[in-house]
Amino acid sequence: MIQLRSLSVSYRTPRGTVAALKNINFHIPYGSATAIVGESGSGKSTLLHSIMRLLPPEAMLSGQIIFQETDVTSLDDKALQSFRWRKCSMVLQGAMSSFNPVLTIGRQISEVLVHHLGFLWKEAFEKSEELLKMVGLPKSFLDRFPHELSGGQKQRAAIAMALACKPPCLLADEPTTALDVITQAEIILLLKEITQKNQMTLCMVTHDLPLALSVCDRLAVMHKGEIVEVQTPSGILNNPTHPHTRKLVESIRSIEERGSRT
């Protein structure tokens, strides 16, 4: 479904260039649930932002990002807007950035439907109600402003908005940052359930290896701008091939061992 071909990204800085992605060749199959894991600064967010063409102006990209036979790197602004809502949408880290603080949740989800699918406002509000229901939020949330929602509720609303145009693919960049552990698990399970039910492709960046192992069917491990290993959860746990993957697995094992000793 998504093919990254020789994808490299560097950032220009006053001190020179930083290579964030180095010649990535990676395939995200249709209908899969892929987790991108790896240490801080390994390039995970850069990878997702490249697919969405959301990189900042100081970023230089080379290579190809093929989404269902279209090279995303060659889309003009209009095609890109349509791509972002109708083909591949993204749930961002910390949902506050997904919303305009002065507009209600209902207005913002409806706006997506009006602009991108040609809904009339009344129909759009009805559809928004349905979308909120799908993510476990009641109708009354349509009239709330973003600051009137908890972190978890905001992330649910952000997922509803990302799903508005029924894109076949959903990307999520650390969708549970700053949430408590129970809410984190609920949000990840919600993402998994919705994408599975609607036969969507899911690709998410997470720092939570145990959660990624339990929810995703493939894990891609990043290290210093490269994808060093792609495996199923059992492969990662039982037969990690790259030293960095082994370290990641050892780190969760040592936490588990410490937990069982206390």
Ligand SMILES: Nc1ncnc2c1ncn2[C@@H]1O[C@H](COP(=O)(O)OP(=O)(O)OP(=O)(O)O)[C@@H](O)[C@H]1O
């Ligand atoms: N706008 C920028 N300007 C300069 N360097 C940047 C910029 N954004 C990211 N980088 C650098 O690119 C590399 C990859 O960053 P990226 O945010 O993709 O990593 P990450 O794996 O998502 O990290 P984290 O898990 O901490 O969010 C890092 O070395 C980072 O410092």
